[in-house]
Amino acid sequence: MSPAAPVNLTTPGGLLLVLAVLLPFAGVLLGLVLGGRHAQRVAWLTILLGIGVVLAITRASLGSGASLVYLLGGWAPPLGVALRADGLAVCMMLVVAVVVGAVGVYANGDFGTPAGQRETRAALAFWLLLLAVWGSLNLVFVSGDIFTLYVALELLTFAGVPLVALDGRAETLQAALRYLVYALLGSMFYLLGTFLLYGAYGTLDIALLAERVGAQPVTWMAAALMTAGLLAKTALFPLHLWLPPAHAGAPAAASALLSALVIKGAWFLVVRLWVDVFPGIVSLPAAQLLAALGASAIIVGNIVALRQARLKLLIAYSTVAQIGYLFLMFPLVQALNATQQGNAAAVTGGLLQAISHATAKAAMFMAAGLIYSTLGHDRVADLRGAGRALPMTITAFALAGASLIGLPPSGGFLAKWLLLSAAIATAQWWWVLVMLVGGLLTSAYVFMVVVRAMAPAAPGWSPKKQVPGYQQAAVLGLALCSFLLGLAALLPFDVAQIGRAVVPLVGSP
């Protein structure tokens, strides 16, 4: 058995994890009762308090240098449920808080309740669902129990799907329904795997499972079912068909939430399972398969993105491609584990990819929203004048694009650099090739959009609508976050690795 038993005591600051989950949910309850423009005010109060909670969690985590743990009801696992936040969870909570804040600022422009009306459908639904998505994601990050994680996935599904259809057009309804079917099938597969694990090992706690799982058919089946379910929810190629219409059809602020954050929840769970629960169970070929799907996503997603006539669809297909990068980390982690080199480079690389994509993609979708408002359309071929009317926004789009491509000093650069060096260290050169080709294709469509937007407007043209400066500032702020994230390499400590050294590596005798 591993010498490091899982920490099963509530740590100082553990209660903050409960707050991170329940504060947004309490906001939903209060917002629903008060209704109308009060819902927006409640949402804003919750966002400010919630950011405070996440900062306090970061501080407590940096202070102790270990995972934060909270035992709900005082019951220790396996009987009770524990919340745990290691470095990965803390980083994800931070980026979600930043993106939710920026989307909130942007949404003030699109989802206010007009004067003279007590309550409007889309505004109420948006503000409640924004908080719902936030609380659900925080639960995904901190839950230490695979059944509570199932509930978290359900919460996330029911918070995310209605965002797709906020516009109320028939085709967005159809996209939402398709998303729902994929998401529910994914949940069902995940739940089946959970049952098998409980039946075989008598616990649902992640740390205990990591100690107990053995290499046998039941575990393989459970791992396969759970992974397949989560891949459908993450929209990894070839299960990506639901994503482009759903993300492109939603209002810009909702697209930003869905594309930047919601899909990362299911991806984070795949990482949890493969890196922390099943490291000795999943084999290198299985990890290669995941990465091969990722590589196909990068190539196919980018090529299809290049051929899109609409900006929002282009950005949605770019998400399909960027999801691919998130799965390149798995064979690298496995190979690093096998050669005893420590998996930090690959895990941190994957995490940084998630963070830089979250900030960059939210910025891009919101930039597309502003471009749509200004031009009255989002046809890629006809973007001229946008650069003159929205200089800040086009700059933001270019910076976010630079991060997707992986230009220094962006977060995307640091992520891809870590993944590249891990690929070279483990002699898996083919992933290097995929990343380079992916970067080239990405730069093609980013430049295409920016160059067309910079073209001078037709004489006599004027913007359809003036967009408020704070919306442009929110977009630029997020894009700058993504672009400057690479400077994190200069930090004296590695936040992502907090509390990860104690995770026992099981399966290797």
Add this chain to the structure above:
Amino acid sequence: MSIALHLALIALLLALAFWTVVARETFAAVAGFVSYGLLLTLAWVALSAVDVALTEAAIGAGLTGALLIGATSRLRKTEAAARAERPGRATRVLAAIVATAVAAAIAACVLLLPDPGPSLAPEVAQNLASTGVGNPITAVLMSFRAMDTMLEAIVLLFGLIGIWSLASDRYWGGRPGLAPVVEPNGILAYLARVLPPIGLVVGIYILWVGADYPGGKFQGGTVLAAMWLLLLMSGLHDAPAVSQRWVRLALVAGPAVFILVGVLGVFVAGAFLGYPEGLAKPLIIVIEVALLPSLAVTLTLLLMGPPQRSESSP
């Protein structure tokens, strides 16, 4: 039950499941699904899992069945068009093969599970006394894993917000469902006059008895929801407008009380959702009593769908 009875039950279950999948008419498939749910209830009883049986009957067969029947009647107009878009034979055969293979693999894994399986049941029994309740399932749902139960109640609310968000802007704040047609002498109106008092008592009894025997708020809430639905369908009572303050309060009261009791635990029991010594049972009952009406209102409104007419509509 004898082995022959069990085998007959299994054969019927499989046949109904098959029927549900292959039936061409949506209504026929739904009928198969509801009967399947009822038979599944019997199967759970045969396995001595009475709590699961109650839930399956109330939610699996009852509520889901009602929801599906409602959906069928709304889809009737477009059913022929939808059938024309049916995937080709090759796709359907492939889907059948994949589904069967996955099911067979899972079945094989279930047979491979250790026997007797590892279980937390002894540990639950050991700690049952400190929760103050006699039904170990209630102890798991309301004490050891109370967080999951709280979150499940919140999931239902998210579902309702999602359904409401599908309304057309014109009718936002209005009443769900179509305007009721009253037939004061119809059989439905008769039932709606006779059954609700009985249903109310049964629902509350199921909640109360859940502390020590099979039952609880979800099952009780479903019975109450069914009674209200009966009143709504008979036209004796109209659905409330979704903008009504009391509707909103009724929806959030249960989860809100659950969270507040959880926060109370931080101060008096040293942990969120912890119960102080000796007060566990009363606090659990407070939560369940608060959840019962919230669940009943949420489930009823989930079935009624998004607002479809203005508040002043009859």
